[in-house]
Amino acid sequence: MITVLALGAGILLNAGCSRHKKVKRGKGRPAAVAYRVTGGRVAELHGGVAYAPSGAPVEVKRAIAAANRIAGLPYKWGGGHARLNDSGYDCSGAASYVLRNAGLLEDQMPSRGFLKYGKRGAGKWITVYARKGHVYLVIAGLRFDTQGTTTQDGPRWRTAPRKAKGHTRRHPPGL
Template sequence: MSRSLVLACVLAAAFLVGGCGSVSSGGTVQAWKVDDPYLPPPDPSSYAKAKAKTPAADDDADATPVEAAPADDDAPASGAPTDAEIAADLKEAYGGKGGTNLDQAAIASNGTAIIPDTAPRKLVALMHAANDVAHKPYVYGGGHGRVAGEIWTDSAYDCSGSVSYALAAAGYLNGPETSGTLMKFGKPGPGKWVTIYANAGHTFMVVAGLRFDTSGRQNTGTRWQPANARSYAGFTVRHPVGL
């Protein structure tokens, strides 16, 4: 469902130190393109009822009518998965949570985030981009224009560089921000899908129930970690408009 992400921007970088990372002035980034409209798949339990209630086509008006068997709205369609099979699939897909919260992302065995089927388009774009840099090493100033003419493409990212990269891919930023400037980003308080935690020295996000945080990468190999794996004290809480 993902599309190619064009992230190279021609720009002369001005390297200004401030908080976690540094800011390059100006620049644009093309957001991830997600098919419009993006709709979550239908509930599998609806298949059987839809099939049972669909009338047969009357292709031959002169044909001898055949008395139909009494419809059983509760009977599964032939070959349909059982409730137990659906529950097992959901449990595997959503990190052992049994599908109790379909908005909850999960961490795959390769350290990337499994995007929830219910995710809106902007969240899909943001999480694809976050997956792109999830394994990249940490370097102070990474993702802020260390390489002349490239403000987004980098071999390593710091905390605000990786958060900015993900936000830019969803159309929220035209240039990387520091952790200090992210303290005033978007709207105050937690969001439904994305919550940004920032102070003068560090920033991270909670995205669909997972924490996207450079500080845990050295231990797990990925910026995706369980949301309850650190303290949230001392951070300003913000969220992107619409998420």
């Protein structure tokens, strides 16, 4: 069952994801990161909608439900910072929306703010990948991310791994 939470509007923060460049793998380039998950902790993705594992903690189910609500909306620089419910989201606006609706974050946060979010390292259920200029989430083994190059690259679930070089891994306590 998908849990829906409605929260009030957020505070406008200096946000923005840096523009992403397509980087070809080749000599001297790191391989894409592989997300580690253990049996029973992997969400299913059908038609762009993620389904939480039945044994997932309620916060994970709420995070997946929140991400599903904004998945497919356009990329909008600064989106999700002036208002929690917006017409589009940038990377940090999307991550903030998901974590706030899961009860894991109090206010919107710019991407660099996630560098000190929660606890260090990868989480069992939720991992935040943050660097100055970009943030994305891996929830129950699925990546929730923006690309930020066109409006079609707004927040959505992605199964392809992404390079984590330069990103700090953080996670909500206990998850």
